[in-house]
Amino acid sequence: MKPAAFEHLRPDTADAVAGLLSPEAKVIAGGQSLGPMLNLRLARPARLVGLGAVASLRDIREENGMIVLGAAVSHARIEDGDSPVALPPMLRHVARGIAYRAVRNRGTIGGSLAHADPAADWIAALTALGAQIVLRSAAGTDRRVAMPGFVQGAYRTALGPDEIIAAVEVPAAMRDALWGYDKLCRKVGEFADAIGAVALHPASGHVRLVSGATGAGPLVLAEAGADLARSARHPGSPALRDALAAALPGTDPVKLRLLATALSRAIAKVLPA
Amino acid sequence: MTSGIGARVPRKEDARHLNGKAQFVGDIKIAGCWEAAFVRSPLAHARLRGIAKPAGFEDRVFTAEDMADLRPIRCESTLPSYKVSDYPALASGKVRHVGECIAICIAPTRAEAEDLAEAVAVDLEPLVPIAGIDTALGPDAPRVHEDWDDNLFLTTRHDGDLSGAKARAAVVIERSYETARQAMNPMEGKGVLAHWDHRADQLVVHTSTQVPHLIRTGLSDCLGLDQAQVRVIAPDVGGGFGYKCVLQPEELSVSWVARRTGRAIRWTEDRREHLTAGANTRQHRYKLTAYADGEGRLLGLDADIWVDVGAYSVWPFTACLEAAQAGGNLPGPYDLGAYACRTYSVATNKPGFTPYRGVARPGVCFAMELTLDAIARAVGKDPLEVRCLNLVQGAAMPYTNVTGKYYDSGDYPAAARAAGEMIGADTFRARKEAAAAEGRLIGLGYACFTEQSAHGTKVFAAWGLPMVPGYEQAMVKLAPSGAVEIRSGNHSFGQGLETTIAQVACDWLKLDISRVKVTMGDTGLTPYSTGAYASRGMVMAGGAVSKASEELARRLRLHGAHLLQCEPEETEIRDGAVWKGQASASFAEIADAWYLHPDRLPEDVDTAGLEVTEGYKPDIDTGLFTYATHAAIVEVDPESGRTQILDYVIFEDCGRRVNPMILEGQSYGGAAQGIGSALFEETLYDGAAQPLTSTLADYILPGPAELPHFRLGHSETPSPHSRHGIKGVGEGAAIAPAGAIVNAINDALAPLGAELTRIPATPHRVLGAILDASAAREAAE
Known part of the structure; x- marks a missing residue:
């Protein structure tokens, strides 16, 4: 279980990273997903472009009403609140539940998004928080893609062939959001069988009910969310089951029940069932 | 002496392990x-x-x-x-x-x-791949081995007469059970x-x-x-477990x-x-019919057992040890009137099968213990009472059971009652009702077993194996420095044998364990041993060290008496010396005389010297039976299917305990592996026999957060047939957890009408059983 040979480059600016991209290259940050795939030879890039020397990708700052997290910020820093600006409590809570501390020390928020494992935490949590992803191209231009649109399916994203994730932007208002997050795992630290994520910010009219670990990208339950915003009441587990069954036809009933349970429990942290 | 049998001595091997100084195959450097x-x-x-x-x-x-x-x-x-x-x-x-x-x-x-x-x-x-038992036994199945006329390595039969049991039975329980294929996952492969x-x-x-x-x-x-x-x-x-x-x-x-x-x-x-690609283990299928009277007393048991043993027979244990053991051990610690059983060792296109900690018994214990709970529910009695009714009673010992197992000593019902007391059986029903009032589902389950340990020559000969263990040998010698050296061809790979066999020597030679050097595992340096398996290390290697140490002690007193100018009978050994009254000759002085100053010894000195090799086996070949009852309380979350272990109790009797601390570690480790079997571990294959669980992200092992705080209780019934009354205990704790935990889950699920018969009891399976039961209720309404 040793990787095939590859060339390892460590440029020191984000633009230089984007400039080194090619179909034979792969970006590596913490390596917590890519590392095992290299060792299993499931990923066989000729060239690995490391982000470790790009200081700007580890910045956290606030600008234009957004909290901007560099793509190479580790889960552990978010968990610890190791940031010059206050982080939304939901971010810190979600970070704390990712895998194990050893993984969180190395793994990064941008790496998790780029990998887009359907059972991962960030794609669901950042969707609930209404985050947008900043993509930097080799030409040095940025574009922004809102969650959940960034994730296009299991392990598929909106990243272009010459783009890297530069940053994640979360509305600063989310510091005051009402939120709930629940995940069901076979054991502590494993990828989830079901995720429920909810964030409400009445003042800005933000409401997001998200079902994660569906097997594809995170699922936004818009109608149930709108009902919840109107009624300010927990929709109840049977209603959530029906909404999920309608949105995910063909899903095995046990999986549907797990998804409904996680979502119901996430909402119950905001509104009693 | 503090280092002898019964002392909680820290393990000799731990310093090197904890300091990263151990030497595994991967650490060895050869130019x-x-x-x-x-x-x-x-x-x-x-x-x-x-x-x-x-x-x-x-x-x-x-x-x-x-x-x-x-x-x-x-x-x-x-x-x-x-x-x-x-x-x-x-x-x-x-x-x-x-x-x-x-x-x-x-x-x-x-x-x-x-x-x-x-x-x-x-x-x-x-x-055409043969991915499982059904395909393998199908009428037109291709052959794993083309020169065979079917895909069966072996079939065995016990042909007991069940007619009386059938005629008298008030209750007939029929069940099918399945246990998952597993990989053993020692830390070091x-x-x-x-x-x-x-x-x-x-x-x-x-x-x-x-x-x-x-x-x-x-x-x-x-x-x-x-x-x-x-x-x-x-x-x-770095761990063996049979692998x-x-x-x-x-x-x-x-x-x-x-x-x-x-x-x-x-x-x-x-x-x-x-x-x-490594050897697999554990995958059994059962079809049982149990006959019981109205009190829940077992009258007879009829069983078919299939084991998916994969493609190849392993040397020396064959592909058939598992099924043969399953057929022989299914009655377990119970007094069973009549027994009929057929076993099938089925060849498939999967890696070969190797016996894993507990060998067959985790499967048979799971099947038997779920059946006992089903009987208890059918007759409306407490499962613990039904067990105590059926267990071999203390007064019946020694007892030969329906498959010819000779239970040497012990009181099985006493252990079951002690476990019930520790877990709070008498107040549990009230606790369960209180939980139900809060909408919580909790349940209590038991599992009892015997662990045949250190079984020897005749048993292995009867299994037809190419290797039959005989006398285990060990060498014990006094080194020139006065320290003691032990050489054993057995091996220590986590189970603490390096420490416990040294304790046996300390018991005879009355010296601190720091003065004992143990060498194992090297065929160039140690006497022949068939090795460490079948919970035999402590009994066999410990027994051989005991015999050799006893003889060395005799010779030390002989040499010491000469130095002290007295008769050997007047001397005693303590504190690393031979004493007569207030006068002593230290082991170092005795060694110095033999090795470097023989002029101090008489002309007719015993030339056998201070190096003793002895061979040992217990005075029966049928094994020494450790026994235990495990009891678990679980909570099942009906919305997620997740099982949480709230309390876990083990009450065990393994005869004389050589090092209670090491025994506790063995119990924790074994029970952790048993919990893996009960709730987590499963090697999955698709219909083309392609493995689906190829990383530890897919094959789920329990971690510290998934394990309960185990509570242990012990009694000591020394075996009359082994040195120091020791019985083996290395495998036992892995045997019972699946039975105890799934019985507890089924107790919790009983109000919902759901019953699990398959392990691991994953959230998916538990939730599936709940949804199926609910659908069946709705269909019936």
């Missing part, structure tokens, strides 16, 4: 050593039409064709109906499971060896490093094994070398290549190889 990687089959069943070595690397890639002089692993058995299969080190003609070795590639580093392995082109013609030592004219093989002397025997047979030309060294070994008690095809290939090339060659199993 010029190359690494090996295997080309493994991507298909479960295929004809091997050709292998093309990459151009320019023909001398670094070896196939079965190159190894024509290497004999396959061939496991004979004297059991009637047993079918012999050849297990070649490298596939020849056909591949029979995904991961089977096809070629071995060598290079200066493992990564380069893996590059080379990728460049080997293998031409395979797919054959297999590893082997072989080189030819020209000075010794020996092949020296470092390998991660529980049975170094057996591997030496097996290797020399297959390689065509005299045993004197093979030295096997098991260095530090490392058989001759491995990789041990053969690596040894052959080392001999052929003159290079030191190492292969280290990685986790993917372990999970997809």
Whole structure:
């Protein structure tokens, strides 16, 4: 279980990273997903472009009403609140539940998004928080893609062939959001069988009910969310089951029940069932 | 003396382990050593039409064709109906499971060896894969071994007469049970490093094994070398559990290549190889019919047991030990009137099957204990009462059961009641009702078992195995410094034998354990032993050390008496010296006299000296039976299917406890593995027999957060048949958790009408059972 040979480059600016991209290259940050795939030879890039020397990708700052997290910020820093600006409590809570501390020390928020494992935490949590992803191209231009649109399916994203994730932007208002997050795992630290994520910010009219670990990208339950915003009441587990069954036809009933349970429990942290 | 039998002595081996100074196969450095990687089959069943070595690397890639002089692993058995299969080190003609070795590639580093392995082109013609028992036994099933007339390694029968039981039964319980296929996952996988030592004219093989002397025997047979030309060294070994008690095809290939090339060659199993290609274990299927009277007393049991043993028979335990043991052990600790059982060892296109901690008994205990709970529910009695009614009673000991097992000593109902008391059985129903009032589902479950340990010559001979253990030998000597050296051909790989056999010596020689040096695992330095398996190490190696230490003590008193100018009968041993009254001769002085100043000894001194080798086996071959009851309280979350263990109790009797602390560690570790079987671990295959659980992200092992705080209780009923009354205990705690936990889950689920009969009881299965029961209720309304 040793990787095939590859060339390892460590440029020191984000633009230089984007400039080194090619179909034979792969970006590596913490390596917590890519590392095992290299060792299993499931990923066989000729060239690995490391982000470790790009200081700007580890910045956290606030600008234009957004909290901007560099793509190479580790889960552990978010968990610890190791940031010059206050982080939304939901971010810190979600970070704390990712895998194990050893993984969180190395793994990064941008790496998790780029990998887009359907059972991962960030794609669901950042969707609930209404985050947008900043993509930097080799030409040095940025574009922004809102969650959940960034994730296009299991392990598929909106990243272009010459783009890297530069940053994640979360509305600063989310510091005051009402939120709930629940995940069901076979054991502590494993990828989830079901995720429920909810964030409400009445003042800005933000409401997001998200079902994660569906097997594809995170699922936004818009109608149930709108009902919840109107009624300010927990929709109840049977209603959530029906909404999920309608949105995910063909899903095995046990999986549907797990998804409904996680979502119901996430909402119950905001509104009693 | 504080270091003797019964003392909680810290383990001698822990300092090196905790300081990262242990030496495993992967740590050994030999100049010029190359690494090996295997080309493994991507298909479960295929004809091997050709292998093309990459151009320019023909001398670094070896196939079965190159190894024509290497004999396959061939496991004979004297059991009637047993079918012999050849297990070649490298596939020849056909591949029979995904991961089977096809070629071995060598290079200066493992990564380069893996590059080379990728460049080997293998031409395979797919054959219909046999992914499970049903396919294997189907009318037109292809054959795993084409010269056989079916896919059965072995069938066995117990033909008891059930007519009386059927006639008298007030309750008939029929159930089918299934236990998952598992991988054992020792922390260190297999590893082997072989080189030819020209000075010794020996092949020296470092390998991660529980049975170094057996591997030496097996290797020399297959390689065509005299045993004197093979030295096997098991260095530090990072867990065995049965995985490392058989001759491995990789041990053969690596040894052959080392001999052929003159290079030191190492292969280290990685986790993917372990999970997809290494030996599997545990997969059973049961169909049981139990007959009981209105009180819940078992009158008879009728059973069919299928074991999916994969493609090959392992040496020396064969593909059939598991099913034979399952048939023999199903009645467990219970007094069963009549018993009929048929077992089937079924060949499939999966890796071969190796006995794992508990050998068959985790499966039979699960099946039997769920059946007892079903009987208790049917007659409306408490499951603990039904168990106490059916267990072999203390007054009946010694007792020979319906399959001929000789239970040497103990009080099984007392252990069951003690576990019930520890878990709070008398107040549990009230606790359960209170939880129900809060909408919570909790349940209590029990499982009882016996653990046959250190069974010997006659039992193994009856199993028809190619290897029959006899007298275990150990050497104990007084070194010139006055320290004591022990040499044993058994091995210590986590179970603490390095410490506990030293404690036995300390018991006789009355010295601190720091003065005892233990050498194990090296065939060049130790007397022959068949090794560590079947919970035999403590009884057998401990017994041999005890006998040798007793004799050494006698000789020390003889020499000491001469130095003290008295009769040996007037002396005693304490504090590392021989004493007469206030006068003493230290062990160092006695050693100095024998080794360096023989002028101080009389002319007629006993020339046997201060080095003693003794052989030992208990005075019965039928084994010493440790026994225990486990009790678990669980909470089941009906919305997620998740099971949480709220309390877990083990009440155990393993005879005399040599080191209670090590015993507790064995209990925790075994129970943790049992919880893995109960709730988490499952090696999955698809319909083409392709493994689906190839990393630890797919094969879920319990971690610290999933394990309860175990509470232990003990009684000590010394065996009348072993030295010091010791019984083996290494396997026991892994046997009962699935039975206890799933009984507790079923107790919790009873109000919902759901019952589980399959492990692991994953959230998916528990939730599925709840949804099915709910659908069935709705359909009935």
